[in-house]
Amino acid sequence: MRFFSRPALAVVFGAFIACAETCLHFGDIIGASSWADLPIHDWLAAGLLVWSGSLSSRNWQDGRPYLIAGWAFMSSLLIGAFLAHWEELSVPAAPDEWIPPGVFVAIIGGLMTFAIGGLAGSIARR
16 A cells, blocks of 8 residues: 555556546537637546645655545546446447447556545555
8 A cells, every 4th residue: 555655656646547538529629619618627636636645755644635625536537437437338329439438447447546546545544
């Protein structure tokens, strides 16, 4: 569990999620007709992880509550995404999709497991 509680891991994971969500929704971002079309919640969770990870690396006691909040926020988003995309496994894939639904659900499941590990590790570490 100690591996998942490392602040540098939170920084890297948050930066990865910010980049992944930006690339995944790039077409929506460019053609957004309103700010509600932007993946703001994903960017906020990723930013909280990056900020809290850097704060925790300087002072663990001060940054730990924020790191737990960042991992909890990210975990909740990934659990919601996993459950939302789980339904797509029963629907045939569209021919223009570049990631098959089964692979996409597996990727989200792996990220979800990683985020839950970060949350559990940060809670358990004193």
